[in-house]
Amino acid sequence: MATEAILQRLITNPxxxxxxVDKAKDxxxxxxxxxxxxxxxxxxxxxxxxxxxxxxTPVPKAAFLQALAVQxxxxxxxxxxxxxxxxxxxxxxxxxxxxxxxxKLFDIYRHVQQEGRTQPIVxxxxxxxxxxxxxxxxxxSLKQIEINTISVAGFGVIDRVxxxxxxxxxxxxxxxIGLTLFNQGNCVLSKSFCRAVILFLFEDVxxxxxxxxxxxxxxxxxNIPVIRRKFEDVSRRGSLDDDKKLFVDGLEVAVxxxxxxxxxxxxxxxxxDARLMMERSLAVKLPDIGTQLAGTKKVQxxxxxxxxxxxxxxxxxxxxxxxxATFAGLYTLDMGLEGDKTVEMALAAPDQFVxxxxxxGGGNNIYGSDICQVLQQVKESTERTAYILMDKxxxxxxxxxxxxxxxxxxxxxxxxxxGVFGVYVRQGKDTVMNECxxxxxxxxxxxxxxxxxxxxxxxxxxxxxx
Numbered sequence: 133m134a135t136e137a138i139l140q141r142l143i144t145n146p147x148x149x150x151x152x153v154d155k156a157k158d159x160x161x162x163x164x165x166x167x168x169x170x171x172x173x174x175x176x177x178x179x180x181x182x183x184x185x186x187x188x189t190p191v192p193k194a195a196f197l198q199a200l201a202v203q204x205x206x207x208x209x210x211x212x213x214x215x216x217x218x219x220x221x222x223x224x225x226x227x228x229x230x231x232x233x234x235x236k237l238f239d240i241y242r243h244v245q246q247e248g249r250t251q252p253i254v255x256x257x258x259x260x261x262x263x264x265x266x267x268x269x270x271x272x273s274l275k276q277i278e279i280n281t282i283s284v285a286g287f288g289v290i291d292r293v294x295x296x297x298x299x300x301x302x303x304x305x306x307x308x309i310g311l312t313l314f315n316q317g318n319c320v321l322s323k324s325f326c327r328a329v330i331l332f333l334f335e336d337v338x339x340x341x342x343x344x345x346x347x348x349x350x351x352x353x354x355n356i357p358v359i360r361r362k363f364e365d366v367s368r369r370g371s372l373d374d375d376k377k378l379f380v381d382g383l384e385v386a387v388x389x390x391x392x393x394x395x396x397x398x399x400x401x402x403x404x405d406a407r408l409m410m411e412r413s414l415a416v417k418l419p420d421i422g423t424q425l426a427g428t429k430k431v432q433x434x435x436x437x438x439x440x441x442x443x444x445x446x447x448x449x450x451x452x453x454x455x456x457a458t459f460a461g462l463y464t465l466d467m468g469l470e471g472d473k474t475v476e477m478a479l480a481a482p483d484q485f486v487x488x489x490x491x492x493g494g495g496n497n498i499y500g501s502d503i504c505q506v507l508q509q510v511k512e513s514t515e516r517t518a519y520i521l522m523d524k525x526x527x528x529x530x531x532x533x534x535x536x537x538x539x540x541x542x543x544x545x546x547x548x549x550x551g552v553f554g555v556y557v558r559q560g561k562d563t564v565m566n567e568c569x570x571x572x573x574x575x576x577x578x579x580x581x582x583x584x585x586x587x588x589x590x591x592x593x594x595x596x597x598x
Contacts (some may be wrong), residue, residue: 173339183591186533195274203568207556214422223434226517233396241421252560259551263525275460281427286572328386329357335392363403378413394492433520436462461523465516529578545578
């Protein structure tokens, strides 16, 4: 346990600290907790250890269990939202007018809805992120930062953390169930295994590919073939047959797993064409376009309004209560009196809020005086509707050492973010699987507003339950 006394002994005993750090790095490398370097992100000739904390971070057990317990309800909520085109259109009406990226995603969603869904199997792989907000009464409460519905990171690395910290194992069962249902419904099985494949879509910069390989290896151990392609590969060498089966390089695709597609710079015109083709196909999408839209910041804000959760959970007040208890304050920036009030509130006290655009991947949120700068520019324009405003969560810092390549070793005040993984599989109207499958703790310096795992700003951690 990283108690204050232990930390103080290490500070005054640099030889002991160095020995401990060297052993921790060796164990991390030995266990496969590795990542490509930023200098050579597309080569495995040079790798380094995945950034991690030297000690596990204390987390109140009650808050930890609360996050795990509510995850299956979030799974159900996201799935229901993805099936509700009227809700999504109303919730995103102002956003798609101001944000071209969200508008293009919604155009594909609308196209698929009008054409009629081909594939009844829906697979979701989510990560709901939380921080502990320190209230005025010195009591901590669990507050959701966001819910990630596409390119969910962390599965590969947390399977390696146990060699350095305690961990909760996750697995690839969601892929296996999706493929099994696909095979049952769409393949003529003979004595040989149906050779439909799982397609991993990836982006140009592949720093985290070694973590993806962990998932690929687990699937290959079960004789499930995996291929890796870019959007442009699918555009050039992909096709749909008359039954809307998806083929890439002559191979039938059973499941499309998006490790890209969550940022505008992931798309060219070819990439948008490929995304539409895959969404129209019989392949199971992870996620499908509706599930990706369900994870937008605007939908997060709309869900916090009175009466909205009740629409998705009628006659289930306890479920509504559990979900709503995790919400931080969320405020609209739509044009009108309510949005005007939000602008005034943010300009008066910018340090109390976070301005969030409709983007994923880390590093996009706006803090402090930068909020004033942005809002002053867009407050009279519909451009402001591309953002939402959220209360800034105020966690209690914990001291720890963060081990990162090329960074000096020093004790830091750290904030942690708890991510809880959820998976669900639905076939038509029947839910086949709905589970909470693990967690990921990420820790960063309290002086840094945010940062992704692959940037090295955040490090992987594990909770020490109190």
